[in-house]
Amino acid sequence: MAVKIRLRRMGSRNAAFFRVIVQDARRAPTGRFIETVGWYDPKQDGNNFSLNLDRVDYWLDNGAQPSDTAASLIKKARTLPVEQAVAGEVTEEEVPVAAVEAEEAADEASEEVAEEATEEKA
Numbered sequence: 001m002a003v004k005i006r007l008r009r010m011g012s013r014n015a016a017f018f019r020v021i022v023q024d025a026r027r028a029p030t031g032r033f034i035e036t037v038g039w040y041d042p043k044q045d046g047n048n049f050s051l052n053l054d055r056v057d058y059w060l061d062n063g064a065q066p067s068d069t070a071a072s073l074i075k076k077a078r079t080l081p082v083e084q085a086v087a088g089e090v091t092e093e094e095v096p097v098a099a100v101e102a103e104e105a106a107d108e109a110s111e112e113v114a115e116e117a118t119e120e121k122a
Contacts, residue, residue: 016043
């Protein structure tokens with residue numbers, strides 16, 4: 001299977017952003033894809049992209065061919081410090097309250113299970 005790393009256009013008219021995806025080369029860019037490895041927002045100032053370089057390296061090692069623009073983003077990501085290239089900036093205002101509460105509830109539940117397991121051993 002010929003695999004490509006390419007950009008997939010998302011967003012509305014005049015507000016485009018792109019996802020960096022891994023896809024079978026025979027499929028249309030808007031069709032089914034294998035994995036999303038990052039994003040690129042040309043209208044954002046400063047650090048306007050994020051890539052998971054571990055997954056990009058995995059796919060490149062397995063024969064994936066990057067498009068010209070994807071290759072340019074990969075090259076830029078390798079020159080940046082890891083903190084800037086790998087993780088996009090997410091502020092506290094952007095995180096939904098429900099997601100934070102669900103994560104806290106899951107943490108409490110896992111702690112309770114761990115405590116019960118240690119009590120049973122004792």
